[in-house]
Amino acid sequence: MRIIWVSLRTIFAVAIVCCVVYNVAVWAVAQAAAPDKANGSLIENAEGQVVGSRLIGQEFTEPGYFRGRVSSIGYDANGSGSPNYAPSNPDLLSRAEESVAAWQAENPDVPVSELPIDLITNSGSGLDPHISPAAAEAQIPRVSAATGIAADKLQKMIEANTQGRSLGLFGAPVVNVLELNLEVQAAR
Amino acid sequence: MTTIDILAIVVTLLIVVLLAKPVGLYLAAAFDYGPNRLNRIYGPFERLIYKIGGIREENQSWKAYAASLVVSNAVMIFVVYLVFRFQGMLPLNPSGIAGMEPSLAFNTAISFMTNTNLQHYSGESGLSYFSQATGILFMMFVSPATGIALVMAFIRGLTGRAPGSFFADLIRAVTRVLLPVAFVSALLFVFMGVPQTFEPAATATTLEGAQQTIARGPVASFLAIKELGNNGGGFFGVNSAHPFENPNGLSNLLQLLLMLLVTTSLPYAYGKMAGRIKQGRILFVSMLVMFIVMTGISLSVEQAGNPALNALGVEHGQGSMEGKEDRFGTAQSAFYSVVTTASETGAVNTMHDTLTPLGGLIPLANMMLNTVFGGAGVGFLNVLMYAIIAVFLSGLMVGRTPEFLGRKIEGKEMKLIAVTLLVQPFLILVPTAIALATNPETISNPGFHGLTQALYEFTSSAANNGSGFEGLGDATTFWNVSTGIVMFLGRYISMVTLLAVAGSLAAKKTVPESSGTFRTDTAMFGAVFVGVVLIVGALTFFPAVVLGPVAEYLTL
Numbered sequence: 001m002r003i004i005w006v007s008l009r010t011i012f013a014v015a016i017v018c019c020v021v022y023n024v025a026v027w028a029v030a031q032a033a034a035p036d037k038a039n040g041s042l043i044e045n046a047e048g049q050v051v052g053s054r055l056i057g058q059e060f061t062e063p064g065y066f067r068g069r070v071s072s073i074g075y076d077a078n079g080s081g082s083p084n085y086a087p088s089n090p091d092l093l094s095r096a097e098e099s100v101a102a103w104q105a106e107n108p109d110v111p112v113s114e115l116p117i118d119l120i121t122n123s124g125s126g127l128d129p130h131i132s133p134a135a136a137e138a139q140i141p142r143v144s145a146a147t148g149i150a151a152d153k154l155q156k157m158i159e160a161n162t163q164g165r166s167l168g169l170f171g172a173p174v175v176n177v178l179e180l181n182l183e184v185q186a187a188r
Numbered sequence: 189m190t191t192i193d194i195l196a197i198v199v200t201l202l203i204v205v206l207l208a209k210p211v212g213l214y215l216a217a218a219f220d221y222g223p224n225r226l227n228r229i230y231g232p233f234e235r236l237i238y239k240i241g242g243i244r245e246e247n248q249s250w251k252a253y254a255a256s257l258v259v260s261n262a263v264m265i266f267v268v269y270l271v272f273r274f275q276g277m278l279p280l281n282p283s284g285i286a287g288m289e290p291s292l293a294f295n296t297a298i299s300f301m302t303n304t305n306l307q308h309y310s311g312e313s314g315l316s317y318f319s320q321a322t323g324i325l326f327m328m329f330v331s332p333a334t335g336i337a338l339v340m341a342f343i344r345g346l347t348g349r350a351p352g353s354f355f356a357d358l359i360r361a362v363t364r365v366l367l368p369v370a371f372v373s374a375l376l377f378v379f380m381g382v383p384q385t386f387e388p389a390a391t392a393t394t395l396e397g398a399q400q401t402i403a404r405g406p407v408a409s410f411l412a413i414k415e416l417g418n419n420g421g422g423f424f425g426v427n428s429a430h431p432f433e434n435p436n437g438l439s440n441l442l443q444l445l446l447m448l449l450v451t452t453s454l455p456y457a458y459g460k461m462a463g464r465i466k467q468g469r470i471l472f473v474s475m476l477v478m479f480i481v482m483t484g485i486s487l488s489v490e491q492a493g494n495p496a497l498n499a500l501g502v503e504h505g506q507g508s509m510e511g512k513e514d515r516f517g518t519a520q521s522a523f524y525s526v527v528t529t530a531s532e533t534g535a536v537n538t539m540h541d542t543l544t545p546l547g548g549l550i551p552l553a554n555m556m557l558n559t560v561f562g563g564a565g566v567g568f569l570n571v572l573m574y575a576i577i578a579v580f581l582s583g584l585m586v587g588r589t590p591e592f593l594g595r596k597i598e599g600k601e602m603k604l605i606a607v608t609l610l611v612q613p614f615l616i617l618v619p620t621a622i623a624l625a626t627n628p629e630t631i632s633n634p635g636f637h638g639l640t641q642a643l644y645e646f647t648s649s650a651a652n653n654g655s656g657f658e659g660l661g662d663a664t665t666f667w668n669v670s671t672g673i674v675m676f677l678g679r680y681i682s683m684v685t686l687l688a689v690a691g692s693l694a695a696k697k698t699v700p701e702s703s704g705t706f707r708t709d710t711a712m713f714g715a716v717f718v719g720v721v722l723i724v725g726a727l728t729f730f731p732a733v734v735l736g737p738v739a740e741y742l743t744l
Contacts, residue, residue: 007260010241010355011267011326014362017237018329018413019322022367026374026409030384033375038384040404040432042392050392053402055381055431058394065395069514078389078401079312080426082511084541084659086637087494088740092510096497115502117493121510124429124521124539130514132506163436163515169196171437172517181395 043178052178053077057129060177063106064146065184066139068131068177069123070099082122096120109141130174133162147188157183193519197483200441200523201476204448208472211449212456218364219340219357219457221245230363237359247350250691253341254684256354257334261301261680264330269297271323272315281316282388288314291668298672300327302679303335303563305414305421305534305654306645306671308663312403312424317386321406324421325413332417332450333361335565338683339454342569345690346593347462348698365450366417373446374412380442381435384408407432415446418563420534420654428524428537429513440520440537447531451561454568462593466709471571474714478560478721482550483526489546490522495744511542522547529554532563534654541633541641541657545741548657549733552644555651557725558612563652566679569686573605576689578713578720582706591705594698601689608685613728615650615674616643620732627666632659636743640736645671650678 030038041054052058057068059075068075072083085092099120100112107115116135136158144151161180165171217226238245248256271278272293276286288296292308299306300323309315315324337357344351378384383404390402407423411433414421424430434440452472459468491507498504507518516524521538528535529551540551554560559570580597583590590597623642624631631638641657648655649671656662662671707713 003256003259004263006242006256006355007263008267010237010243010260010358011264013237013240014330014359015322015326018362018367019325022371023321023325023406023409026371026378026412027384027386027406029375030378030408034378037381038378038408039387040383040385040390040402041381041435042390042402050390052392052394052400053390055435056400056402057431058392058396058400059398060396062396075400078403079310080403080424080430081310081658082426082539082542084539084632084657085510086541086633086659086740087496087508087510087544088635088637088744089633093496096500100500100502112501113503117497117502117504117506118509118514120500120502121497121512124511124513124537124542125424125426125431127426127431128513128515129431132514134503165192165196166437166441169192169199169437170441171196171515171520172193174514178395185395 043182051182054176054179055129057127058178060181062146063142064188065181066131066136066143066177067119069118069128070095070121071126072122073126075127077127080125080127082124082126085122107139107142110138114138129176129178131177133158133173133175136175136180143184147184149184149187153187154184193517197519197523200444203445204452205476207445207449208452209456211453212468213460215365215453215457216460219360221352226364234359234363237363238356241355241359243353243355243359245353245356248353250345250351250687250694253351253354254687257338257683258680260354261334264327265297265301268300268323268327269293272296272319275316275319278316278318280318280321280386283316285313285316291665292663295668295672298676299654300324300419300421301331302652302675303331303417303419303532303566304649304652304675305419306649306656306675307421307654308668310425311422317405320410320423325410328410328413328417328419328421329362329366330358331419332564333358333366335563336361336365336450337565338687339565339569342572342686342690343458343461345694346572346595348595348694350694351690366413369449370409370412370416373416373442374408376442377408377411377439380439382408382411382439383432404432412446415443415533415535416449418447418451418531418533420528422535426539428535429539434537436515437520440516440524443535444524444527447527447533447535448561450564451531451567454565458568458572464593464709470709470711470714471575471717474718475559475561475571478718479526479530482530482554482560483523486522486526486547486550487519489544490518492544494544508544508547511539513537525551526554528655529653530560532558532567532651532653534648536655539658540644540655541659545737545744548640549737551655552640552647552733552737553725555647555653556729557721558651559721566652566683569682573608573686574721575708575717576601576605577724578717579706579708581720582716586706588704588706591699592708594701595693595696596699600692604685604689608682609724611681612650612678615678616646617732619646619670619674623666623670627664630661630664630667632661636736636739640740643732643736646674649674652679
């Protein structure tokens with residue numbers, strides 16, 4: 001019985017320290033020191049309207065925008081998820097075949113051998129805000145034709161929106177699709 | 189995969205190795221009841237908590253220590269169960285989330301208390317901010333603290349000392365290890381881009397004019413203790429694959445280091461406490477060797493990719509990208525899957541269900557062996573258990589009574605260890621068979637992979653890891669109840685039996701070492717230790733592994 005009583009009192013003490021003090025302390029410092037990041041790295045346009053988050057991908061379907069990864073949840077950021085297809089799952093293969101066929105229809109100038117695999121695979125989160133630099137470059141001819149922006153200008157935009165590895169070492173180099181498309185939108 | 193990718197992993201491991209010894213020595217000092225500098229620093233704050241908790245810092249009996257552990261954990265499970273059930277009526281619920289269904293609340297409360305963090309709900313829609321910030325966060329502190337307390341008591345027993353006080357150890361683990369490190373890392377995570385807000389979800393109008401609701405919350409404080417405590421449960425449904433829960437390569441590095449911090453330093457803490465630094469180092473190196481082999485296999489198979497997709501003729505130099513995030517690439521994703529299962533954390537930055545067959549076998553093997561570092565506290569407990577088995581087998585081979593730290597290993601200890609050893613495969617294989625026979629409709633992937641899905645779920649539960657092959661339709665009463673029971677038994681049976689071993693050894697007289705004593709601080713012993721781990725693991729799980737991932741690999 002004494003153990004139960006000590007347990008309940010310990011729960012109370014630890015809950016105050018770990019749930020209230022710790023949580024609120026982190027929150028207070030975060031909101032004071034880095035409010036932008038602490039609130040989700042939201043991006044506003046010139047009118048002050050929130051157009052998305054720097055860290056959350058969004059759906060792009062128009063030919064004049066760069067596309068992101070495949071997302072089974074349609075970039076619904078109120079949730080997150082992927083279809084969890086095993087490598088041996090026939091549904092995975094048929095979905096990838098559809099993506100390749102769609103690519104050929106929309107990008108007749110770029111052969112399938114130059115289509116990077118990250119454009120036909122579902123990201124882990126369904127919200128991946130990035131694509132590989134090669135995946136962005138492969139879309140230049142289509143975006144250029146649809147928007148009238150010169151190819152070399154698009155190439156420069158891609159380079160400007162490419163993040164290298166952290167500390168030059170950790171992770172992989174990527175292009176932020178939303179930030180890239182914001183520049184495309186402004187330029188067309 | 190480039191040279192830079194490999195270099196990044198080598199640098200990460202170097203940091204881990206450099207941190208292990210100083211952190212280990214710190215741990216040894218932090219749990220020393222005698223007067224020392226740390227006690228003067230933390231003492232006043234801890235005495236306040238002791239006063240509220242009614243805790244006395246005095247040695248308990250072995251039975252009282254075990255009883256305190258199990259009863260306090262059971263009380264915590266019950267309290268948090270109530271929070272989940274009634275979250276709809278509790279404060280801090282801006283999104284209006286309803287109370288949790290009973291079997292799911294049962295599963296979730298056990299899952300977080302047992303350091304498993306298997307999640308059959310999705311964080312964005314299943315839990316209010318109140319539940320996340322009290323129930324889940326609370327358990328993320330006390331669960332690893334329980335594991336650390338336990339291993340400290342076990343080491344004290346091996347060296348012939350009294351077990352200490354469970355509640356005092358629990359509080360020390362929180363105040364001296366978890367809280368300070370978590371606080372600093374949480375702030376670092378914020379500066380890397382992880383949100384820490386109590387505002388409700390944001391609404392955005394996308395470039396194409398659609399409305400996008402963006403879930404957020406107090407993620408950073410949650411993330412830090414999730415990794416440091418080897419908890420692994422995600423704030424968001426997809427865990428650390430979510431860009432808010434792991435925004436870049438740097439946040440990924442910090443997560444890897446936090447997962448390994450406590451568990452890799454325990455061999456050194458043990459070495460210090462037992463006065464056998466060299467033996468601690470041998471155990472550390474043995475585990476590191478297994479870890480590096482696992483990492484090498486995982487990297488090469490994930491880089492090779494999925495032959496079925498590569499055959500489409502696309503550019504596949506990136507490796508297998510299904511279920512992975514671009515900012516991590518194949519190398520950091522595969523490496524994370526090895527670290528999270530070696531440390532029994534269960535956080536994921538890639539979907540394990542989508543790993544290539546052999547890439548998925550590595551996490552499974554880590555969890556089955558449960559000794560390639562292992563979770564906070566309990567992992568090293570398993571390691572010491574295998575070390576005792578190694579000594580026992582060596583003793584049998586040369587015909588001498590085996591000794592460990594100068595204490596004779598006899599029938600009573602070996603019976604307790606044999607029970608501990610047999611419980612784990614029983615908890616994994618029997619429920620897997622039952623699930624496949626009775627609930628085949630919950631398996632989402634066809635063929636051999638389907639068997640692996642069920643096998644992975646119970647392996648993860650029994651090893652208190654918590655990662656999953658998430659395609660599994662596991663939000664049903666059957667899966668909630670069955671994995672709940674497996675997690676509970678997987679955690680507490682071995683805790684009690686191994687405490688009994690420690691108690692029994694502590695009561696023995698030491699025998700002086702002689703030239704005939706089998707030395708436990710040599711490379712020879714390290715090799716025997718690794719051999720025992722691999723042989724016991726292979727004999728137990730080989731058939732199941734052949735039917736699952738190996739068969740899938742051969743037919744792909």
